[in-house]
Amino acid sequence: MATVLSWSGGKDASFALREMHREGVEVVELLTTVSAQTGRSSMHGVGRELYERQADALGLPIRFVEIPADASNDEYEAALAEATDEYERRGIDRIAFADLYVEDIRAYRESRLEASDIEGYWPVWGRDTESLAREFADAFEATVVAVEDSALDESFAGRPFDESFLADLPEGVDPCGENGEFHTFVHDGPVFDRPVPVRTGETATVEPRHGDMVVHQCEVLPAE
Template sequence: MTLVFAWSGGKDATLALHRLREAGVEPVELFTTGSAETDRTSMHGVRWRLIREQANALDIPHRRVDIPDNADNETYEKTMAALLEDYAARDVTEIAFADLYLEDIREYRERNLQNTPIDGRWPLWNEPTDETAREFIDLGYQATLVCVTDHLGPDFLGRTYDHDLLADLPDDVDPCGENGEFHTFVHDGPHFDHPVQFDHGDTVTRALDDTTHHYLDLT
């Protein structure tokens, strides 16, 4: 078995990677999608340099997958198809994802893998998100909220993902932000050789898919 990991830089990906490594499974590569125009990751808006430093601290090779900013679905799927073709040629047999329970996202990923020799793997699938959140914190990982929607509010930007934050989340916000309410950047913890250093920069607000997102720039 040869496994690569769809890496976001956030807490769910970090916990999924932790589970794999504790089970003796070592990814040969992490890959992250993002934009060459913005020099940031797609979902979390984190600078590429910080993602590279994460991978260095985790001691795993990292692959940057550039997708044009505001690309349509056809462009995205062509890029991912080329990625899967390359991985298949390298005898990769599995891709691990950190999805928790959104069936439509898992079905979409499975459709993309359907005509390839590569299987999907979901280390955290269908686990209760309140337990998953507490496990991540109790293991000693350190994460910061770097993106929130208006549903949670910009006051949560920059906060540490810890038990106090979980207690402050509104009842209708998933403890892991699985519905997109927030995203995190992990900078230290088990399996990190050293902490990833950063400062808090400016806050940026953007409307995406009829939802307002607030981003904290980590510099």
């Protein structure tokens, strides 16, 4: 079945890609959203150039859905629906998501696909997040690019996602950040043909376009 992977550039999506490789799933494209104004993802703060380098190192094409600044939820959904419609015309069978256990998010994604013939697919759904986090840290290299202020202070932004990071997480923070506590950018691992060299820049505090959540984003930049 021809499958598109909803792509954040982070650890769960990378782990899901590895699982699909192991299962022989035909992944034909990565799909991600960026700001039409900045070319960056809203939560991760990762720029389009790094996503392109990442996709190239993975040997996969990537599709960018551009979201206007301060877009309403309806505008956001319309932009993704346009991509879904095109996938349906191309004969794509399903879109894979790397969600682990948040039922509301899964139900929302399923509702957005109901009007199409495209199925949702969850290759890592139900996995234990502690064991997944440690298995990921053993096999991949990633940088923590954003942390949610109510869960983690800004010192966690810019750190490698490794055993030390996991050991320092406060009680109640999911080891995979499944509740939005933190986000990562993956730059090497078993699904990559070659590493994506990166360096960290400054950390900035931002407020996402919706809600009152404060996020500390550490800029990641190409290292060469």
